[in-house]
Structure formats: C-alpha cells, structure tokens
Amino acid sequence: MMTPEEQNFMRKIEAEEKIEPKDWMPDTYRKNLIRQISQHAHSEVIGMQPEGNWITRAPSLRRKAVLLSKVQDEAGHGLYLYSSAETLGISRSEMIEQLQTGKAKYSSIFNYPTLTWADVAAIGWLVDGAAIVNQVSLQRTSYGPYSRGMIRICKEESFHQRQGYEAMLALSKGSPEQKAMAQDALNRFYWPSLMMFGPHDSESAHSQKSMEWKIKRETNDDLRQKFVDQTVKQIEVLGLEHPDKNLQWNEARGHYDSSDLNWDEFWSVINGNGHCNRQRIEHHVAAHEEGEWVRDAISAYNEKKRAKKAQ
Ligand code: ACO
DSSP states (O other): OOHHHHHHHHHHHTTTTOBTTTTTOOOOHHHHHHHHHHHHHHHHHHHHHHHTTTGGGOOSSSHHHHHHEEEEEEEEHHHHHHHHHTTTTTTTTHHHHHHTTTTSSGGGGSSSSOSSSHHHHHIIIIHHHHHHHHHHHHHSSEEEEEEHHHHHHHHHHHHHHHHHHHHHHHHHHHHHHHHHHHHHHHOOOOOOOHHHSSOOGGOOOOOHHHTTTSSSSSSSHHHHHHHHHHHHHHHHHHHHHOOOOOOOETTTTTTEEEOOOOOOHHHHHHISSSSEEEEEEEHHHHHHTTTTTHHHHHHHHHHHHHHHHHH
C-alpha cells in the first residue's frame, strides 16, 4: 500500500514531471541519485588528468588552446554535478571524502594511460562521444537539477567530441607514422569506451529501480549498442581498421552484432586495479591538499562578511 506521498511521487514520475529538491522523494531514490550524480561528478573531475597530462605537449598553439578549454569545461561539469548532488542533502566535502577513500567510484575509462597525442584525440572522439550518448538520454532524467545540468553539459560535450574527431582525422590523413598512431589509439581506447556504459543489463545492480524511477532512461546495453552503431561509419571515414573483427550488420535486429567485452578487465578496473587507479587518486589528494588554503580563505572571508552584516 503506497502512502499519499509515494502516490504523488509516482504520479509525477509517470507524468514526466520533474522531481525538485524540496519535493518529497523516497529515501532510496535520493540515495541512488546521490550515488549516480556524485560518481558522475567524480568522473568529470578525475577525467581532467589523462588529458591535462598533454596540455604542455600539444602539437600546436591551436591544439593547446582547444585542449585547455576542454579540460576547463570538464572542471565546470564536475562543479554543476556536485551542486546538483548537494541539493539532495550531501556536502561537497563528504562526496570528496568518498572519492578519496574509494567508497565512491568514477568512470573506469580514466584509469587508462594516455601514451601518445593520438590518445588525446581518441578520448575526445570516443570517450566524450560515449559520454554524450549516455548524457543525451540523461537530459530526460526525472530529477530536475540533474536534467537541467545535463542539457548544458551536452552542448559542451558535443564540442569536445568534434574537436577529438577532427584531431583524429588530421592524424589518420597524415603521415604513415601518424596514421599508425591513430590506429593504435583507436585499438586501445575502443574497448574501454564501450565499458563506460557499465555491465550488461543482467548484471546491473541499479538499472531496474533507476529505470522505474526514470533516473536512467535507457539501459546500459541499449546505450552501448547505439554507440557501437554510430561509431562504425566514423571509423570508415577515418580510413582506419575497426578493432572488432567480429563486427557484423544484423539485418533482423537493425544493429551491428559485436564481440563481448572483457568483463574481467572491467570489474578489475572498477575495483581499483586498473593501470592508473592509484595515480589518479594520489594526484587528486595532492591537489586537494594544496588547495586547502584557498578553501580556508573563502571560509574566513564569508565569516567576516556574515559578522559585518550582523553588526
Ligand atoms: N566505471 C566505473 N564504475 C562503473 C561503470 C564504469 N564504466 N559502470 C558501472 N559502474 C559501477 C556502478 O557505479 C555501480 O557501482 P556502485 O554500486 O558502487 O555505485 C556498479 O558498477 C554496478 O553498475 P550499474 O548497476 O549498472 O550502475 P548504474 O545503474 O549506476 O549504471 C552508469 C552505470 C551507466 C555509468 C550510470 O551510473 C550513469 O549513467 N552515470 C552517469 C553518467 C556517468 O557517470 N558518466 C561517466 C563518464 S562521463 C565523462 O566523460 C566524464
């Protein structure tokens, strides 16, 4: 038997009305949203590291300016998302503590190293491309602040994806060495990009409830399929070889069939054993500690302002 509050909540969900911060919501809805939004925020922030690593080595002034602004955008996305999670009653410092102590995850993809400049191009194209497929769907998520954040984030992610693809195109149409570098980046980043969509639906702990509450609007496997389908033509245009040798058009399904992923690798990476997990968190902790004086200064200033107002 649902309480009147629960009934009203479900009515809004079914009518596609957004749930807003002061509305009543089930505790499990709130917790699930905090989990997803905070992990999303952490992904944006940790995601600055693999690319930030190349800002000083970008091959031209133009590429450097574009990369700088892209990395700054990711910081902004993290901030919108932390603010959105804060409306649910968790503080920024609690979320950061959960990240730094390994209680909260961030996207598996950011635990892979960026070995060459082509990896930066591949991240823009494939990683931001996969993120957009997911985030376009999340624009229709049921929680108002998350949904509105996604609309803005998607606009910026589209630019990120385009700049990555354009950089990849320049390499693939360049010298044989540049083309080989592009192919190598594609081979390494293709599979981890598909893992960004999460485990198979049958293994996804949160999907069923998240779909019912319209936190998620499409399942992990459906979004992954969209990405597989859209990427085939893009690889063709680049003139590169598709990394999946089993890829085949399935007329009956109207989709490409593809190889299954290495799920042992996926679980190992999300459980902390990827190439760069330790390094990413150590770097985050160091940057956070170095920034302590800024946070202290802001608090002291706000305190001073409050005291002045109270006089
Ligand atoms: N990397 C790290 N952890 C993952 C990944 C992944 N690629 N996929 C799933 N997981 C984790 C989940 O967070 C969950 O862990 P938890 O219970 O400790 O929180 C567990 O694996 C089980 O997975 P699901 O039940 O399928 O989790 P969920 O329903 O949350 O679906 C998904 C995962 C699709 C990533 C979802 O959380 C989502 O859409 N998040 C928002 C988008 C996002 O975070 N994108 C990150 C990359 S965006 C960028 O480029 C910065």
